[in-house]
Amino acid sequence: MSFSWDPLFELLEPISADVQLFARRIARSNSDGDDLFQEAVLRAGAKLETLRERDRFRSWMYSVVVSVHRTRCRRAFWRRMVSNEGVPEPSDDTLWTADHASARRAHAALATLAAPQREAIVLFELHGYSLEEIAEIQHASLSSVKSRLMRGRDRLRRYYTELSSSPTQIAEEAARG
Amino acid sequence: MADPWTTDLAALDTHSRSGLRSLAQARAALPEPEPKMRFFKAHPALAALIVIALLGLFTPVAYAIVDRVFLSVDVSKSETEIEQDLRDQLAAAGHGSATVKATKTDHEYAIEISSDNPDLGKVSFQIAAGGKTYNVNLDIPPTLTQDQGMAVGEAASQALQRPNHETDAAVQQQLETALRAAGLTDFTVVIRELEVTIVVRK
Numbered sequence: 001m002s003f004s005w006d007p008l009f010e011l012l013e014p015i016s017a018d019v020q021l022f023a024r025r026i027a028r029s030n031s032d033g034d035d036l037f038q039e040a041v042l043r044a045g046a047k048l049e050t051l052r053e054r055d056r057f058r059s060w061m062y063s064v065v066v067s068v069h070r071t072r073c074r075r076a077f078w079r080r081m082v083s084n085e086g087v088p089e090p091s092d093d094t095l096w097t098a099d100h101a102s103a104r105r106a107h108a109a110l111a112t113l114a115a116p117q118r119e120a121i122v123l124f125e126l127h128g129y130s131l132e133e134i135a136e137i138q139h140a141s142l143s144s145v146k147s148r149l150m151r152g153r154d155r156l157r158r159y160y161t162e163l164s165s166s167p168t169q170i171a172e173e174a175a176r177g
Numbered sequence: 178m179a180d181p182w183t184t185d186l187a188a189l190d191t192h193s194r195s196g197l198r199s200l201a202q203a204r205a206a207l208p209e210p211e212p213k214m215r216f217f218k219a220h221p222a223l224a225a226l227i228v229i230a231l232l233g234l235f236t237p238v239a240y241a242i243v244d245r246v247f248l249s250v251d252v253s254k255s256e257t258e259i260e261q262d263l264r265d266q267l268a269a270a271g272h273g274s275a276t277v278k279a280t281k282t283d284h285e286y287a288i289e290i291s292s293d294n295p296d297l298g299k300v301s302f303q304i305a306a307g308g309k310t311y312n313v314n315l316d317i318p319p320t321l322t323q324d325q326g327m328a329v330g331e332a333a334s335q336a337l338q339r340p341n342h343e344t345d346a347a348v349q350q351q352l353e354t355a356l357r358a359a360g361l362t363d364f365t366v367v368i369r370e371l372e373v374t375i376v377v378r379k
Contacts, residue, residue: 005204005207009200009204012200013200016200016203017197020197020198020203021193021194021197024193025189025190025193030192030193030195030196033193034198037198037203038203038206038207041203041207042207042208045207100188100192102184102185102187102188102189103185103188103189103191103192103193105185105188106182106185106186106188106189107189109182109185110189125186126186126189126190153180156180156181156182157180157181160181160182161181164181
């Protein structure tokens with residue numbers, strides 16, 4: 001049996017833009033998000049056989065992105081532990097121009113959240129997914145998703161409160177990651 | 178009153194849409210497919226794989242019922258050790274001419290046994306993997322093609338690596354479908370938790 005990417009891309013075609021947007025929004029920059037998306041596609045190709053119901057491909061694909069995202073977050077953690085270096089600067093230069101200050105602040109704010117909180121906030125606030133759909137994507141209970149959204153919002157609120165009281169310091173911290 | 182991050186998230190929404198890569202670009206960046214990807218390679222939870230390939234053309238007349246060959250496989254061993262171990266066991270059972278090929282990738286093993294002796298169609302494997310012992314019983318008539326022999330081996334592999342939530346009956350149905358797709362018409366599949374028996378008559 002020879003392997004082909006065709007079945008995956010046939011399913012992916014109608015939703016690829018949404019999935020790529022999700023990857024970009026939970027990553028630290030557009031280019032990091034593109035890398036995340038690419039890695040997720042690669043993993044999805046290897047795992048497609050485990051998809052039981054084609055109707056659930058959308059949530060399944062989002063789950064793959066979530067899984068790859070968590071793996072990358074763990075890698076970043078260990079890289080920092082081993083090398084004693086900070087998180088690398090986002091490689092997407094356009095993100096750091098003055099024209100995108102607001103988007104940059106959103107990225108920086110989201111970066112302060114734990115990965116599951118960040119995913120839940122992005123799925124809920126930007127992609128309009130319901131709590132039940134997010135629970136399916138994150139393989140979590142409904143109460144966990146609610147908790148993640150609540151804690152994520154609390155954290156964002158603290159971030160913006162601190163930002164308004166000490167904007168320079170927070171911006172520098174955000175830039176350092 | 179809107180949350181303080183509402184405006185920023187809206188900006189992020191807009192910014193993330195700029196310069197989206199097309200799906201064709203994503204596809205172009207993917208590695209070329211492997212020329213051959215065995216069915217079971219896509220199953221990361223795989224503990225052990227068995228492929229029985231009977232090479233050569235046989236005449237049913239030459240087929241004689243002999244004692245079943247019992248083979249034990251310890252997947253913690255290296256490829257070379259498994260091959261040698263199986264060769265020794267096969268030789269002890271009177272199948273010294275059989276060839277054995279073991280391939281190991283991460284947690285996956287493919288064990289391919291080839292022989293021009295039709296008696297080798299009756300084989301029982303005892304496979305130690307992951308702290309469990311799996312039993313695989315195969316009866317393959319000498320009239321099977323190599324592809325059909327492979328299909329039986331892959332079906333057995335599929336039974337071994339099934340997800341925990343799948344019932345015996347569900348797995349059995351999947352295997353029967355796969356065997357029928359391989360052109361087999363008369364067979365019996367019995368699945369229990371750690372044991373799979375596939376008897377093919379034609």
